[in-house]
Amino acid sequence: MSDDEELFETKVVITRGTGTNDRDKITTKVTAPTLEILTQRVAELRAEMEDWADDFREIEPERGRRLADDQSQLGGEA
Template identity: 55%
Template sequence: MSDGEDAFSTTVKLTRGTSTDDRDTIKTTVTAPDVEMLNQRVEAVKNYMESWADDLRDVQPETSRRTSEDQQDLASVKP
């Protein structure tokens, strides 16, 4: 290992929401030269991820995207 290379690495993953349509996942890899610094960096990333999740919560998809036609199959779509 050369100087400046981080010896420790962990991945922090945050999932917001429970169903397929409202689930957001944020995944971040954190590296550090020692465990103490890794803990500090993970804590900082968790704080950022919480803020990012709050931002994602503000961008909600429509609850449903209904069309005026029955589009269960392509044959039912009118040109």
């Protein structure tokens, strides 16, 4: 095994929100040459992802979809 060969791999996914239009998903892949190093890297990544999730929580999408001034409903005339 070479020193830079990554034998272990896992995918880490964190999802914020539950609604269709109010959901943020962060997906990352972690690799490591040993299980011990993989465990350490996942722990470090988890802490970082929690910070990212906090940042995403601060970004709130605009409530509702704005319609043009002359449009009272989607696809219809005023």
